[in-house]
Amino acid sequence: MIYFIGAGPGAADLITVRGKELLEKADMIIYAGSLVNPALLDYAKPECEIMNSAVMTLEEVIAAMVPAAQEGKLVVRLHTGDPSVYGAHREQMDLLKSYNLDFEVVPGVSSFCAAAASLKAEYTLPEVSQSVIITRMEGRTGVPPKQKIKDYAKHHATMVIFLSAGMLEKLQKELISGGYGADEPAAIVYKASWPDEKVLHCTVGTIAETAAANNVKNLALITVGGFLGSAYERSELYNPTFETGYRKADASKLQIKPVTKTHHKPGK
Template identity: 45%
Template sequence: MKGKVIFIGAGPGDPKLLTIGGYQAIEKADIIIYAGSLVNPEVLNHRKKTAEVYNSATIDLNQIIEIIEKGIDNNKAIARVHTGDPSIYGAIGEQIRELEKRNIEYEIIPGVSSVFATAAALESELTLPEISQTVIITRPEGRTPKPEKESLASLATHQATMCIFLGVGMIEKVVEELKNGFDGKEGYNENTPIAVVKKASWKEQLIVKGTLSDIVNKVKKANITKTAMIVVGEVLDPGDFESSKLYDPNFKHEYR
């Protein structure tokens, strides 16, 4: 690891969901830069006593790169710790771009995304036969703009399972877009099941379930305003459904 940056997906919150690779990289790191506003600090408990620790919630990109450059010049092992899996809204692309400009070696260790911790909390399979075989991972438009074809209203016309990051703070707008549809095509109907999971896998995890017709009031009553995942789709309350072919006694293949 010396003279190298390791991007680590720290998982959704529960320290037990940190991967072995992530655990070992943190254990060996001389410098740790972690997303303090989201990463559970307990995932750093096994770090070296001599490790330098920086909370990236209080510094900007230039300062992060400056810390990395200084560490690399001194042949230090650097752990850049992100929440969940860093490939989803992790802002690693812009960091990697700066590292490549400077010919700094890096590696990425994936993590358990909050998408999957949320599904586990809801005890749901996101892809059920003849219900939904597609999962859309997205976010509403906020300070970061989105192409019109990726608006929630447009994506809702597929009526697939949708997992929405960073949307609970504008839950009313999110629900309206999901119901409205786009370009003459229908969105989800108001009876579609929806769930909001705050801090999936954390000790303070909170789950609110409902439909598009009542979820706004339920979320407001629960006072959930941030750090929550929204999941919408029939997979949350499918009723009876066809079993997959995977374990059908008349269907054999090598992937069982």
């Protein structure tokens, strides 16, 4: 069996219990060496064969996994974060199907979740943003039509931008071109959950400047949106005046005042 496992955002104890147990049993581990915390390899048994996919091509990864699986070995393909987000594991799974090999995917904690934890923020705030756009800048790998940064910026939803730390000046221009004001809140999270993590608050107009001042050139997520501000409405879910299938409405229990009645307004 071959398992595609999400290693989590970085911290070795943020892998799932299932993922850790499979690492302990694995006969072969092929890990994304440029992104996965090597401390996770400490879970492997001494005789496990370990390979770094950072120096391998897709063809070489498949050539290593297939014979091992055909021999009945337990193979782990260890991806950073969650494999479904910029994990490039679909092409691997499709090739494995052609060999009639079984595989499973074990989800992991994505770095965009770890970034929110580091920011102590909630991406989905009532009356601020109820949608999260996960995207990246167009670089050597293109993006489909109507899926550029400026297209998404028009929505003023929460944005989490991957794989773009080397193009921050261009990113700023795209965000502003799409409708964000230069003074709207943004944040850079470098290596979320790692020991050398950096959390940098800034504005849309100072993203590149802030990154340069803190020597951030890669391995960072850029977050943009009103969720980083102070204005939002109280959730109805735990509001005493809101009736649910588990609780009757009772306005007499309302004691907490709304946080605010004004909201961050997107720049023009």
